[in-house]
Amino acid sequence: MAPPPRGVLPSLLLQQVRNTADWAFPDHADTGWIRALVVAPALDERYTTAEARPDWLRVLLAAHQATVGTFVPTDVDSQIRHHVWAACRNVDELRALAAVSAEVLDWDPRPVSARTVDLGADGVLSGHAGEWLSVQAGALGRALALGCADVADAQIAAIEAELQREARAVTACTQRKPGAEQEACCIIVTVAHNLGDLSRVIEAWPAGTPRTDEFKARFTRLGHEDPRRFGGAFVLAGEINKAVMALESHRYLPLRPARALRASRSLLLPFPPFLDAWGAHLARALDADGVAEVVAALHEGHAQYPRQTAWARALCGLEGALPGGLGRALGQTAARLKKLTVAGPVRELMSVDRERFEARWAKSFRTALDAARKSPSLRA
Numbered sequence: 353m354a355p356p357p358r359g360v361l362p363s364l365l366l367q368q369v370r371n372t373a374d375w376a377f378p379d380h381a382d383t384g385w386i387r388a389l390v391v392a393p394a395l396d397e398r399y400t401t402a403e404a405r406p407d408w409l410r411v412l413l414a415a416h417q418a419t420v421g422t423f424v425p426t427d428v429d430s431q432i433r434h435h436v437w438a439a440c441r442n443v444d445e446l447r448a449l450a451a452v453s454a455e456v457l458d459w460d461p462r463p464v465s466a467r468t469v470d471l472g473a474d475g476v477l478s479g480h481a482g483e484w485l486s487v488q489a490g491a492l493g494r495a496l497a498l499g500c501a502d503v504a505d506a507q508i509a510a511i512e513a514e515l516q517r518e519a520r521a522v523t524a525c526t527q528r529k530p531g532a533e534q535e536a537c538c539i540i541v542t543v544a545h546n547l548g549d550l551s552r553v554i555e556a557w558p559a560g561t562p563r564t565d566e567f568k569a570r571f572t573r574l575g576h577e578d579p580r581r582f583g584g585a586f587v588l589a590g591e592i593n594k595a596v597m598a599l600e601s602h603r604y605l606p607l608r609p610a611r612a613l614r615a616s617r618s619l620l621l622p623f624p625p626f627l628d629a630w631g632a633h634l635a636r637a638l639d640a641d642g643v644a645e646v647v648a649a650l651h652e653g654h655a656q657y658p659r660q661t662a663w664a665r666a667l668c669g670l671e672g673a674l675p676g677g678l679g680r681a682l683g684q685t686a687a688r689l690k691k692l693t694v695a696g697p698v699r700e701l702m703s704v705d706r707e708r709f710e711a712r713w714a715k716s717f718r719t720a721l722d723a724a725r726k727s728p729s730l731r732a
Contacts, residue, residue, distance in 0.1 A: 359435075360400055360428075362411050363392060364677075365389075365392060365412075366393060368424075371424065372614050373422050373464060373614070376464055383460075384457055387412050389418065395407055395411065405436065405449065406451070408550065409432070410455070418462065419464070420464075420483055421479070423608050432487050433489070434451065437494040446494060446495060449491065450491050450507070453488065453491055456480075462476060473595045477521055480533055481538075482550065485549055489554050492504055493553070493558070494555040518546060522586065522589045525539045530718070534626055537713065540589050540592050540596070540602075541623070543586070551573055557672075568677050572727045574587075579729065591724035592721055595716075596716050596720045599659055601624070604662070609647075610645045610649040612639075612642030612646060619633075619634065626665070627665040627669060628666070628668055628706040632670065633673075643681050643682075644681075646670070647682065650666055651698065654697070658697065659676055663698070664698050
């Protein structure tokens with residue numbers, strides 16, 4: 353079996369993490385993922401060897417932990433989901449790698465993500481869980497290929513436990529009384545993301561992987577097919593997500609050039625489209641140049657994705673918190689950008705105040721929930 357592609361040097365990967373989340377290092381120096389990143393340069397000469405592969409996987413997972421919730425995630429998805437596992441040649445190597453991948457289940461996403469939901473006794477829900485589901489699925493596929501029953505069983509148990517936890521979250525949030533719709537939307541969109549991550553990896557297992565059909569039937573397209581799985585919670589979530597949140601859940605790539613947003617954890621993007629408070633925080637946290645940089649990025653985002661409302665909500669929050677509004681704050685900024693803040697489609701979206709916007713969103717959620725419960729797909 354060939355070694356994995358060389359990819360990014362561990363030392364360069366550390367630099368990339370520092371580029372987008374340097375603020376995480378002093379605050380979380382004692383965490384496992386920071387410790388793995390700090391020593392990453394020591395792997396530069398040997399990270400493609402079989403002996404170093406567990407340490408290399410830990411660095412990759414640590415980089416993903418640190419940045420997947422930031423504006424510039426490190427590009428290690430293919431490595432942690434596919435390549436590291438495909439390069440594993442025997443069950444001893446696999447067990448060592450699987451032990452490393454299990455460490456992520458204890459890593460707290462809250463220090464490096466603003467898109468988390470507290471589930472009480474069921475812990476914290478975040479998109480990080482979907483990333484780790486995809487890693488466990490990669491390990492499972494290789495365990496099946498190598499006939500390693502103990503690793504396969506451990507991955508199945510980990511995947512099943514996470515799915516049961518997320519199904520409980522969906523069931524609970526769709527049974528709440530009016531007033532909790534916004535958090536329910538955040539839960540729904542997170543679960544939809546996580547199910548998608550899991551499904552994509554299993555569907556990409558190499559041809560000939562044993563029991564592929566069994567695990568496709570068990571763990572893929574959970575939000576779309578067969579409501580008998582997990583009590584129908586995921587099909588219900590899929591229907592609601594498609595009707596309410598899917599349009600707003602794309603990655604916000606136009607925000608990457610705004611380097612001012614990388615200064616602290618407090619600037620991380622929360623759940624779109626509920627960005628009024630985030631925009632107001634930016635107005636207080638950034639200097640004039642930073643505000644202008646972010647406003648330009650938000651307008652560029654709207655130009656690329658005009659059906660998304662989150663861009664306008666962030667601008668609305670910014671304007672409300674800036675003395676004199678956006679026009680005065682932009683100062684000598686390009687006339688085109690200043691013009692966009694006073695007229696046009698973005699300004700029209702900004703004319704809806706936060707209370708009315710969120711009330712409309714709550715109504716949309718309730719309408720979608722009622723429709724989903726009556727959907728033929730839930731009675732299949």
